[in-house]
Amino acid sequence: xxxxxxxxxxxxxxxxxxxxxxxxxxxxxxxxxxxxxxxxxxxxxxxxxxxxxxxxxxxxxxxxxxxxxxxxxxxxxxxxxxxxxxxxxxxxxxxxxxxxxxxxxxxxxxxxxxxxxxxxxxxxxxxxxxxxxxxxxxxxxxxxxxxxxxxxxxxxxxxxxxxxxxxxxxxxxxxxxxxxxxxxxxxxxxxxxxxxxxxxxxxxxxxxxxxxxxxxxxxxxxxxxxxxxxxxxxx
Amino acid sequence: xxxxxxxxxxxxxxxxxxxxxxxxxxxxxxxxxxxxxxxxxxxxxxxxxxxxxxxxxxxxxxxxxxxxxxxxxxxxxxxxxxxxxxxxxxxxxxxxxxxxxxxxxxxxxxxxxxxxxxxxxxxxxxxxxxxxxxxxxxxxxxxxxxxxxxxxxxxxxxxxxxxxxxxxxxxxxxxxxxxxxxxxxxxxxxxxxxxxxxxxxxxxxxxxxxxxxxxxxxxxxxxxxxxxxxxxxxxxxxxxxxxxxxxxxxxxxxxxxxxxxxxxxxxxxxxxxxxxx
Amino acid sequence: xxxxxxxxxxxxxxxxxxxxxxxxxxxxxxxxxxxxxxxxxxxxxxxxxxxxxxxxxxxxxxxxxxxxxxxxxxxxxxxxxxxxxxxxxxxxxxxxxxxxxxxxxxxxxxxxxxxxxxxxxxxxxxxxxxxxxxxxxxxxxxxxxxxxxxxxxxxxxxxxxxxxxxxxxxxxxxxxxxxxxxxxxxxxxxxxxxxxxxxxxxxxxxxxxxxxxxxxxxxxxxxxxxxxxxxxxxxxxxxxxxxxxxxxxxxxxxxxxxxxxxxxxxxxxxxxxxxxxxxxxxxxxxxxxxxxxxxxxxxxxxxxxxxxxxxxxxxxxxxxxxxxxxxxxxxxxxxxxxxxxxxxxxxxxxxxxxxxxxxxxxxxxxxxxxxxxxxxxxxxxxxxxxxxxxxxxxxxxxxxxxxxxxxxxxxxxxxxxxxx
Numbered sequence: 001x002x003x004x005x006x007x008x009x010x011x012x013x014x015x016x017x018x019x020x021x022x023x024x025x026x027x028x029x030x031x032x033x034x035x036x037x038x039x040x041x042x043x044x045x046x047x048x049x050x051x052x053x054x055x056x057x058x059x060x061x062x063x064x065x066x067x068x069x070x071x072x073x074x075x076x077x078x079x080x081x082x083x084x085x086x087x088x089x090x091x092x093x094x095x096x097x098x099x100x101x102x103x104x105x106x107x108x109x110x111x112x113x114x115x116x117x118x119x120x121x122x123x124x125x126x127x128x129x130x131x132x133x134x135x136x137x138x139x140x141x142x143x144x145x146x147x148x149x150x151x152x153x154x155x156x157x158x159x160x161x162x163x164x165x166x167x168x169x170x171x172x173x174x175x176x177x178x179x180x181x182x183x184x185x186x187x188x189x190x191x192x193x194x195x196x197x198x199x200x201x202x203x204x205x206x207x208x209x210x211x212x213x214x215x216x217x218x219x220x221x222x223x224x225x226x227x228x229x230x231x232x233x234x235x
Numbered sequence: 236x237x238x239x240x241x242x243x244x245x246x247x248x249x250x251x252x253x254x255x256x257x258x259x260x261x262x263x264x265x266x267x268x269x270x271x272x273x274x275x276x277x278x279x280x281x282x283x284x285x286x287x288x289x290x291x292x293x294x295x296x297x298x299x300x301x302x303x304x305x306x307x308x309x310x311x312x313x314x315x316x317x318x319x320x321x322x323x324x325x326x327x328x329x330x331x332x333x334x335x336x337x338x339x340x341x342x343x344x345x346x347x348x349x350x351x352x353x354x355x356x357x358x359x360x361x362x363x364x365x366x367x368x369x370x371x372x373x374x375x376x377x378x379x380x381x382x383x384x385x386x387x388x389x390x391x392x393x394x395x396x397x398x399x400x401x402x403x404x405x406x407x408x409x410x411x412x413x414x415x416x417x418x419x420x421x422x423x424x425x426x427x428x429x430x431x432x433x434x435x436x437x438x439x440x441x442x443x444x445x446x447x448x449x450x451x452x453x454x455x456x457x458x459x460x461x462x463x464x465x466x467x468x469x470x471x472x473x474x475x476x477x478x479x480x481x482x483x484x485x486x487x488x489x490x491x492x493x494x495x496x497x498x499x500x501x502x503x504x505x506x507x508x509x510x511x512x
Numbered sequence: 513x514x515x516x517x518x519x520x521x522x523x524x525x526x527x528x529x530x531x532x533x534x535x536x537x538x539x540x541x542x543x544x545x546x547x548x549x550x551x552x553x554x555x556x557x558x559x560x561x562x563x564x565x566x567x568x569x570x571x572x573x574x575x576x577x578x579x580x581x582x583x584x585x586x587x588x589x590x591x592x593x594x595x596x597x598x599x600x601x602x603x604x605x606x607x608x609x610x611x612x613x614x615x616x617x618x619x620x621x622x623x624x625x626x627x628x629x630x631x632x633x634x635x636x637x638x639x640x641x642x643x644x645x646x647x648x649x650x651x652x653x654x655x656x657x658x659x660x661x662x663x664x665x666x667x668x669x670x671x672x673x674x675x676x677x678x679x680x681x682x683x684x685x686x687x688x689x690x691x692x693x694x695x696x697x698x699x700x701x702x703x704x705x706x707x708x709x710x711x712x713x714x715x716x717x718x719x720x721x722x723x724x725x726x727x728x729x730x731x732x733x734x735x736x737x738x739x740x741x742x743x744x745x746x747x748x749x750x751x752x753x754x755x756x757x758x759x760x761x762x763x764x765x766x767x768x769x770x771x772x773x774x775x776x777x778x779x780x781x782x783x784x785x786x787x788x789x790x791x792x793x794x795x796x797x798x799x800x801x802x803x804x805x806x807x808x809x810x811x812x813x814x815x816x817x818x819x820x821x822x823x824x825x826x827x828x829x830x831x832x833x834x835x836x837x838x839x840x841x842x843x844x845x846x847x848x849x850x851x852x853x854x855x856x857x858x859x860x861x862x863x864x865x866x867x868x869x870x871x872x873x874x875x876x877x878x879x880x881x882x883x884x885x886x887x888x889x890x891x892x893x894x895x896x897x898x899x900x901x902x903x904x905x906x907x908x909x910x911x912x913x914x915x916x917x918x919x920x921x922x923x924x925x926x927x928x929x930x931x932x
Binding site: 025026027028029030031032033034035036037038039040043045047050054056058059061062078080082083084085086114116118120122123125164166202203206207209210211214215218222225226229230 | 654
């Protein structure tokens with residue numbers, strides 16, 4: 001009885017199998033438009049394949065007394081689903097996006113003030129959380145808020161054959177056996193946020209992180225290009 | 236003096252301990268609090284468990300009810316987890332509808348159940364398309380001192396292992412289900428997911444099993460859930476400062492050790508009840 | 513978050529301009545702003561831009577039981593979400609006066625006008641019907657949300673296709689779009705709301721007020737009308753008195769505007785239908801403007817993964833292996849187990865005053881322990897299985913390792929010293 005618990009666990013053996021040379025690892029075509037709404041202080045809509053999220057940022061502005069924090073700004077994130085009212089699932093997405101933004105924003109520069117980030121889902125065709133993160137980052141950039149680093153979201157799926165698929169569509173997500181979304185920061189390419197579904201080995205996880213870090217390069221390059229396009233004299 | 240220092244500069248107070256590789260409550264950085272488990276704490280529930288990790292106390296009760304399966308999944312029952320953080324467990328919670336933390340915790344537990352396949356929902360089906368079990372897993376926090384996610388998972392797993400469902404037969408003539416409360420059998424637990432939570436201090440120092448105070452001072456939190464085969468069921472890091480793959484690997488190693496520890500604990504307690512009977 | 517208030521001089525300026533028959537954006541009195549209708553990837557998803565005002569409508573359907581008094585009719589449900597994205601004044605999840613007003617008006621415009629054939633939504637009489645849900649999300653509020661919402665909602669309804677169903681006796685099967693083509697809703701007519709704002713107690717009138725104009729207006733008249741010039745609903749708010757002639761004049765203007773907008777909607781629907789038939793990509797992703805400097809798009813990009821496996825191997829290999837042995841848990845009584853050094857079953861108090869009490873309590877506990885250890889459990893709970901017995905700190909401490917417990921005490925002692 002006592003020894004059985006030790007015997008069953010063998011983390012090493014799993015690393016030998018399931019080594020997968022992912023063949024078709026790519027990001028769907030993606031795009032972004034900034035400053036498309038007149039009311040918010042910063043806005044963006046991010047499109048990954050058919051998945052699309054719109055983001056609006058207000059602030060820094062006056063904060064409600066009950067939410068006031070004396071040494072930094074209060075960030076509120078709202079995720080609006082396309083159909084119906086926000087549910088528990090949206091709450092957990094809000095938590096993920098909020099804590100990621102809090103880590104990258106320099107909130108202590110705006111004490112006793114409020115920031116609101118609203119994310120409206122326009123279409124969900126897989127990799128929704130990563131699209132939300134990307135839209136959020138672009139909106140924060142558009143609002144001109146001071147940040148210590150940028151971040152981007154990458155979703156990886158592992159299908160039944162053990163292959164890694166980046167930026168999966170809804171159909172690929174459904175068929176996958178595990179699904180992981182990471183937020184990667186722009187300075188050291190480390191993991192800021194992680195949210196997973198399904199079970200997977202340690203080795204698969206590390207592989208997905210490595211793939212996400214590679215994919216993040218492409219997205220950060222896109223961020224750079226879009227800023228260059230906006231602010232250079234000759235577009 | 237020390238008490239004043241603690242209130243005025245809580246972060247500095249903690250840092251002064253961390254510098255010496257220990258924590259204000261006398262633990263080492265990678266040391267969990269004492270975990271005490273009691274099963275069958277609620278006699279009226281179908282399964283229950285009480286877990287105490289340091290001061291954090293979670294009680295989990297499982298209520299099984301008969302219901303109709305959904306149209307989309309006629310051959311499956313379902314599990315409805317709910318984490319309740321009532322005002323009694325800490326002054327930080329207000330009465331009223333569940334707050335963000337409680338909702339996020341409920342969603343996390345639901346994800347862990349689904350990802351780990353601790354119970355196959357097919358097992359809960361009694362008559363395909365007609366009748367199935369619904370397991371309402373209510374986890375209530377009695378004392379909040381950080382790291383409720385770990386405590387919730389342990390309480391849930393122990394309570395599920397403790398659950399005894401009555402036998403149900405379907406009367407051929409009336410087509411009505413008949414419950415035989417005399418004859419009960421346990422649930423089939425496929426996996427034993429156990430979580431380990433960590434806090435990151437000053438962007439680099441990792442500590443295990445944080446207290447409420449450590450949680451509020453930390454710059455990031457993460458929870459790793461592993462099962463007995465060393466597979467990961469969840470790597471939940473809702474944000475905060477970033478961590479490298481190597482650091483995450485450290486957390487995973489610690490989580491696998493914790494899983495064994497807790498599984499042993501649960502097994503032993505279940506065993507002790509069986510032999511006592 | 514609070515909305516920025518309008519200053520007095522801004523207010524005066526706006527009113528003065530209106531008196532001079534001038535509008536901020538250079539429009540004439542009866543002009544609408546530019547209307548742009550685009551569709552999403554799904555059926556029943558529609559975006560409407562009215563100048564800078566932007567709304568999105570999404571139609572969805574679900575099989576439900578019908579209402580008892582109308583067993584043969586489908587159910588229509590409308591919901592206007594005043595998302596905080598549209599304006600900082602809107603709050604999440606709170607029913608404001610404005611949202612009630614807009615929802616009520618949309619219901620009157622689309623449900624009470626019976627523009628949708630609800631009887632065709634019946635699947636099995638008295639058992640199952642379709643519930644059609646229309647969610648309208650405000651994305652940007654630059655005035656006249658009502659008109660934009662009504663255009664978006666009716667266009668989305670026209671665009672929507674519900675899945676086909678088959679009925680065998682009581683069994684209802686829903687066919688996926690691949691099996692059978694989805695069916696459009698049957699819509700009799702398209703009511704469209706047109707808003708008029710009044711200034712200076714009804715002296716001046718403007719069509720399609722923008723946000724600034726809405727702030728200084730005295731009253732609002734909303735007329736919902738279809739292209740057959742039938743009024744579906746009419747509502748005046750803001751507490752202004754209008755003359756019969758004014759209402760008549762407004763309804764005449766409305767009829768012109770409605771026929772223009774209906775034309776535009778049909779054209780947009782036609783274009784989308786052609787685009788979908790041609791099999792080209794359609795939807796939101798395609799409607800992104802390419803020429804703007806704020807927009808950028810990239811094609812599908814491959815990701816280098818050659819060294820990902822290596823890097824992962826590296827990290828896994830370099831990591832410390834978890835210890836193979838784990839501390840054995842202590843089970844003092846059946847049903848209770850413990851792992852870890854410290855005992856926190858509420859016994860350890862560091863305050864010295866408590867020590868005496870503590871000792872007596874410990875003795876009691878010991879008695880309890882012995883009793884339960886003896887097997888004759890007779891007390892407190894009705895549970896046959898076990899009860900929580902307060903653990904004794906020393907029994908567990910000894911059972912574990914004395915080395916670490918002494919370390920504990922040392923730590924506790926040092927803590928105490930610090931406190932003093």
